[in-house]
Amino acid sequence: MTFYLLGTGAAVSDPHRTTTMFVVEEAERLILVDCGGDALQRMLAVGLDPSKLDAVILTHEHPDHISGYPLLIEKLWLFGRRRPIPVYGPAQTLDVARTLFQAFSTDRWDGLPDRIHNPVALEPDSDVLKTEHLTITASQVDHPVPTIGLRFENSAGEVLAYSCDTAKSPAVVELGRNADVLIHEATGSIAHVHSSPEEAAETAAEAGAKRLILVHLPPALAEDDLADARKNFEQTEYGEELGSYGIG
Numbered sequence: 001m002t003f004y005l006l007g008t009g010a011a012v013s014d015p016h017r018t019t020t021m022f023v024v025e026e027a028e029r030l031i032l033v034d035c036g037g038d039a040l041q042r043m044l045a046v047g048l049d050p051s052k053l054d055a056v057i058l059t060h061e062h063p064d065h066i067s068g069y070p071l072l073i074e075k076l077w078l079f080g081r082r083r084p085i086p087v088y089g090p091a092q093t094l095d096v097a098r099t100l101f102q103a104f105s106t107d108r109w110d111g112l113p114d115r116i117h118n119p120v121a122l123e124p125d126s127d128v129l130k131t132e133h134l135t136i137t138a139s140q141v142d143h144p145v146p147t148i149g150l151r152f153e154n155s156a157g158e159v160l161a162y163s164c165d166t167a168k169s170p171a172v173v174e175l176g177r178n179a180d181v182l183i184h185e186a187t188g189s190i191a192h193v194h195s196s197p198e199e200a201a202e203t204a205a206e207a208g209a210k211r212l213i214l215v216h217l218p219p220a221l222a223e224d225d226l227a228d229a230r231k232n233f234e235q236t237e238y239g240e241e242l243g244s245y246g247i248g
């Protein structure tokens with residue numbers, strides 16, 4: 001399994017970071033998680049072929065996660081995409097995405113691919129998507145709107161987990177159980193909204209994860225914050241903008 005951090009910033013971040021979104025690649029299938037910016041441009045920037053995009057997962061309705069959705073669909077269409085685009089996410093998130101897209105007049109976009117919406121339940125360990133090589137499950141995390149964290153497990157047993165936007169949450173401990181990599185947000189601690197690097201590191205330690213990558217990063221990151229997080233979990237690092245990471 002390989003993943004590409006298309007963006008690693010919070011809604012407000014350093015100038016070189018865009019909003020947090022990433023692509024998971026497994027057996028030549030590409031799955032995009034969130035599109036709060038120009039996801040397709042970022043896919044090109046990391047050398048991915050957008051025509052291979054198989055599915056989009058929208059984790060929640062906040063603009064820094066889905067405001068680029070109409071742009072993504074337009075660009076895929078202009079790139080020649082005609083086959084339908086499967087889109088997964090909480091029902092409320094999909095409703096917002098649909099409303100966003102419908103704000104634009106697309107009557108004359110010949111061949112515009114259908115968007116196939118697949119609501120994800122908010123119960124723990126809900127099914128998102130299962131292919132021959134990859135199983136994706138979701139659980140609701142602790143954020144002000146319905147929001148899902150994710151767990152990707154391939155047939156070789158490699159596991160990638162993603163907290164999404166959340167305060168420190170036991171749901172993420174379960175999603176990240178024995179994960180090879182946990183991608184966790186580190187915006188700064190706000191009750192029932194966001195987590196600090198230190199809290200993300202506590203979660204990684206409780207989950208028994210092997211490596212922690214911090215994303216959704218605010219401006220002016222302090223090395224002190226990373227040092228504090230490493231007291232809880234040694235294998236902690238800041239996500240690299242446009243970085244690619246192999247598991248296994």
Ligand SMILES: [Zn+2]
Binds near residue numbers: 060062143165
């Ligand atoms: Zn959010």
Ligand SMILES: [Zn+2]
Binds near residue numbers: 010011062064065
């Ligand atoms: Zn966010």
